[in-house]
Amino acid sequence: DAKTTQPPSMDCAEGRAANLPCNHSTISGNEYVYWYRQIHSQGPQYIIHGLKNNETNEMASLIITEDRKSSTLILPHATLRDTAVYYCIVRAVDTRTYKYIFGTGTRLKVLA
Amino acid sequence: DAGVTQSPTHLIKTRGQQVTLRCSPKSGHDTVSWYQQALGQGPQFIFQYYEEEERQRGNFPDRFSGHQFPNYSSELNVNALLLGDSALYLCASSLVERVTYEQYFGPGTRLTVT
Numbered sequence: 001d002a003k004t005t006q007p008p009s010m011d012c013a014e015g016r017a018a019n020l021p022c023n024h025s026t027i028s029g030n031e032y033v034y035w036y037r038q039i040h041s042q043g044p045q046y047i048i049h050g051l052k053n054n055e056t057n058e059m060a061s062l063i064i065t066e067d068r069k070s071s072t073l074i075l076p077h078a079t080l081r082d083t084a085v086y087y088c089i090v091r092a093v094d095t096r097t098y099k100y101i102f103g104t105g106t107r108l109k110v111l112a
Numbered sequence: 113d114a115g116v117t118q119s120p121t122h123l124i125k126t127r128g129q130q131v132t133l134r135c136s137p138k139s140g141h142d143t144v145s146w147y148q149q150a151l152g153q154g155p156q157f158i159f160q161y162y163e164e165e166e167r168q169r170g171n172f173p174d175r176f177s178g179h180q181f182p183n184y185s186s187e188l189n190v191n192a193l194l195l196g197d198s199a200l201y202l203c204a205s206s207l208v209e210r211v212t213y214e215q216y217f218g219p220g221t222r223l224t225v226t
Contacts, residue, residue, distance in 0.1 A: 002154070032212055034214065036217075041200070041220075041222075042219055042220070043116070043202050043204075043217035043218050043219045043220050044155065044202070044204075044217045045217070046214050046215070046216055046217075049212055049214055087154060091213075093212055093213060097168075098143075098145065098160045098167065098168045098213070099145065099157035099160065099168060099170060100145075100147075100155070100157065100204075100215065101157070102147075102154030102155045102156070103154055104153070104154055105154060
């Protein structure tokens with residue numbers, strides 16, 4: 001079973017920031033948080049990952065709470081092309097656990 | 113920079129038949145994972161190959177098998193197809209040296225079993 005909980009759907013106005021929450025209250029110290037998105041019928045696209053510090057790249061920012069029990073993916077200026085299903089995944093990186101366990105994700109709809 | 117490629121894009125098979133799907137990893141990557149995604153669900157892990165060996169397997173029957181070649185490309189074989197095998201099959205590649213091990217996915221192969 002997935003170790004994360006996400007809202008099933010969210011709407012966001014075009015040009016505004018999209019803040020996608022993820023709960024991972026049972027996360028272990030050796031587990032990273034990864035975010036992917038999947039645009040209709042395409043393969044999941046890697047967005048960002050982090051351990052405990054906030055991270056930013058050209059696509060998004062990842063804010064992880066101090067207790068690491070939840071995180072937020074921020075798309076600073078959402079566009080219509082950001083409409084997709086967003087998956088939050090936790091995975092240990094120093095054990096022999098190579099697979100991702102996907103949940104059902106958050107369906108983000110960006111509105112014009 | 114060549115991304116992950118998969119072939120074919122779409123495939124229609126009849127129940128009981130066998131199918132082979134192919135994947136070429138992202139340039140520089142050495143590890144290939146396969147996932148099955150049923151309609152409306154998140155991807156489910158099938159198995160992962162590294163150094164031409166299966167090193168982790170998900171909860172899939174032995175009808176699902178794979179292979180990795182010396183050039184790191186991979187095949188997924190499914191025997192005795194069932195209607196329930198209809199899904200999007202995704203290949204993901206990664207580099208074992210990267211501790212954080214992020215995986216990059218291909219566009220998938222849509223398999224329909226009739």
